[in-house]
Amino acid sequence: MTAAPAPSALPAIVLVSAEHLEEMRDAFARYRDEYAVLTASSAAEAGELAAAHQAGGAHVALFVTESVLPDAHVLEAFGRWRVLVPTARRMIAAHWDRFLTDAPALRPGMATGKYDAYLLLPRGTRDEEFHNAVTDLLSDWGSTVPDPEVVAVKIISPRRDGEVMAIRDYLDRMGMPYRVYDPDSEVGVAVREHFPEDAAYPLVYSATRATIAGATVRDVATTLYGVPGAIAVADTVDVCLVGAGPAGLAAAVYAASEGLSTVVIESEAIGGQAGTSSMIRNYLGFPRGISGMRLAMRARNQALRFGAEFGTGWPVAGLDVEVSPGVHRVRTDGGDVLARAVVIASGAAYRKLGVEPLEDLVGAGVYYGAAMTAAREMEGHDVVVVGGGNSAGQAAVHLARFARSVTILVRREGLAATMSSYLISEIEHNPRISVRPHTVVSDGGGEGRLAWLELTPVGPGAGEPERVEAGGLFLLLGASPCSDWLPEAVAVDDDGFVLTGRDVPREFWDGDLPPASLATSAPGVFAAGDVRSGSMKRVAAASGEGASVVSLIHAHLAPEG
Template sequence: MATPSLVLVSGEHLDQLRAGLARYEQDYEVLTATSCAEALDVAERVRASGGQVALFVSDSRLPDSAVLTAFHAWRTVVPTARRMIAAHVDWFLEDAPRLRGGMATGKYDAYLLMPQGPRDEEFHHAVSELLSDWGSTVAAPEVESVRIVTPQVDGLTLQIRDFLDRMGLPHRVHAPDGDVARLAREGLPADAPYPWVVPMTGVPLAPRSVRDVALAVYGRASAEDLEQVVDLAVVGAGPAGLAAAVYAASEGLSTVVLEAEAVGGQAGTSSMIRNYLGFPRGVSGMRLAQRARNQALRFGTRFLTGWQVDQVRVGKGDEPHVLCTDQGEVRARAVLVASGVAYRKLRVEPLEALVGAGVNYGAAMTAAREMTDQDVFVVGGGNSAGQAAVHLARFARSVTVLVRRDGLASTMSSYLVNEIDYNPRISVRPHTRVVDGGGEARLQHLVLEDVRDGTLETVAAGGLFLLLGAEPHCEWLPPEVGRDERGFVLTGREVPRERWVDGLPPPELATTVPGVFAAGDVRAGSMKRVAAATGEGASVVPLVHAWLAGPVTGGPGASASERLDTPDRP
């Protein structure tokens, strides 16, 4: 496998720029150029030889081109490479106002001061972030935590790979005639269907679902785990559930998080969230979720990954609530419903039959790598659809965003609208919906309808990504938990007056069942934004404390009541 390259470009300060990036020469091939045209030639040679450019690092001024024009030219050759400006100290302040606006439209990823000496760790932190992002979405892994054996990449294999990507587990697909397959075959029945998965334990399995893989990788709970009554059980490990776990566990509450699929929820599929507070260069949903998970683990949270809650038995009096799963029962004094939402189904039968074979619900970062040189369509007008379109444009020949409205401005953040407008590979087709499609074994064409006059058009399509809005995950909740007409959980003043107690509504994030709370996208009236879900998850914890304390000392949470004399916490 060819060593990935870094291309450094500067007309006047190339020696200083190379010295500042010398530490990367052990792991990357560091190539240099003194102009836009020369860098373009370098990138073309790398591509022609089968190599990959991971990062372009350019001075803020070039002798033959404006730097933003240069980035545009380089992107046409290597659309997957990350792009960074490292301005010389003499030009840094003067050029910043003119160039920093380009980051908002996705023209490049970071604007930094060129290192002035050794150990400029702030600079290298930014470089490492960009290379890490490139490595997690583009490059084949150098280390394998999980191995997959299959003759072809089918729908289940893609789902497993997407799960592993979102969990931050490097993996690779191996052919059935290789050494990995021969070792795996020794531990499987002769008729075991593909795909086969070999996790870090070394014990192979032939999974029939992603949950089988999750349980094999992360293990099952012990009898001792299931015997205890925890202070808080969180159902769902999206932003709301993760925030609640961090704050609850950091304050001493025994906390368990049950997640049927991958940590991060829908947000975990976002290739790049650029408007989340504290991440000026943006952060992928997967990395944000993994950092939050690690933070919760540090405080003692127990994660049960691959555990789907099928039913909740409401506790009576001082009895705990019981969460029923096929792995056992979890008992908790308080429960947070943070199970999020699912994308609505398109309900076009020929396309439903091709899910996993070119048709995908959600952003599916793994499937994006399969879209090289394809014409791809994204259905949806929200931020998730915009993020998916930008990410897919790194691989696909063209990306078309389909919306029924006049455009994207009313439903998508302006920074994403601007980035889409700038990207030459992305176009927006308003007043359009998908009504049919098909192909031999995988997606090959779509039928699009103009919603204004019913005109139909058949177009070639290698990929369809459906981000159609939200349907709540609430079918497992008992009838005692109030929901609105669309199935979202009612909390606070959203609860009908006839279900208030003593003429008062429940607290803002409390449901109609005492000790059961809701936060994030599953809650009626929520904002459907990552930051809002995170805030709600953190805001639940004081309500949990109050519930555990009870109206008098020794209530349902007597074990936690001694920890409540802390009115203000960071």
């Protein structure tokens, strides 16, 4: 047995192999400066090493095993390690002698979430495809660690209240590493020197931005990324995109890359609802999956590269159609943007639960959406997720890395009608997650923080309400369009979703010719993504609509003749 290492503050990569440990150790040599690379020859020994490392106060980031172990089936070993370290990523680095023969039996385990990657152990140096996969997994793991090594923003507060949680969630979704410090801590005392003595909490400090006292999410967003009125573009831009979810981001990339002056306004964090997804596994081109935050940040950086401008933290207050010939005005409290074309990509928000005692606890154990930041604080708690869509499934899988148990509540018989099968399979194989059909949340409470919920059966033969302990309630209750800022000139359906193409009322048609597929009832105003009536409510579909709308914008802007 390999001797346990001396305690290390470095996060660990645990390598497990009975026959090829030397080759595996060589493959991970480049990580030794920043990770404690531990080696074991069996599943049991790997578990002991991981437990000892955690007992010393350090993290375990990644388990890497070959495809065959002497004391356990590899998938069984992953199950043990998952219980021991739920946050660690898990991968198989199969030896080249067994890579093809073992793959058919092992690869289905990825679909059920038992592990994250099946790779060929490198046969030489600089196998960058292999290391790209490893660093992707380590990067995803790093986003779940509450105390990052690199800190771009420091938050000082004596309380972890709803405002602090909202700021943390915004920074998480923007991919901005931060830490929260007590005012009397060493860092807290040093940061307070940059503020007046009577400055209100929370204090937000960044070495490259202005300091903020009594900070709100809007303060942080505008300090880090600016306001729409401060965007340095010509008086009138070619296109203004309202919303930076998948549809808005795709439109920004294509519009800016094709030479259109492009401004994007987002009321919250870049990525929209999709940005809160812990792992999207069915997005084309990402075989190991990608978090919504990382997908959004890559798309934003891509759009910035082509010259698009972004403003976040300012909800759009209104749209004035044709303030002058061919020009529209997008209004925000932080400034206006004039544009020859406008794309409505403001998406949809989760519907309210409507249980007043629980609405009073939003931010204190009750959250709308996946609330990635709050997930890390659910360790040891029983958690309830309400919703049956993919977002709810992704939230449940992520929460199961931390919570003692996760219960998904749905009104229906089950998840099959509303959730992708890959997620259903992953949920079924996760011992921490259970599904409770025909059930709603009817009440709940706690002293300043959620402590209990009342769950009520619905439908034929419904039983009596049941009171259960709960440390977290995550509400993903379907879509309510973010369209209340639109004028009457933009037609919407009975639920507020924007009508486009043939769905636009006939009085807005050009004779017998309806508007283009993504065009609204107002010339020069388009809609894409979840806010559009009839949309598929999928990340890939929204991205496709965002890309497609750019050709319609070109046609609209093209001179006649």
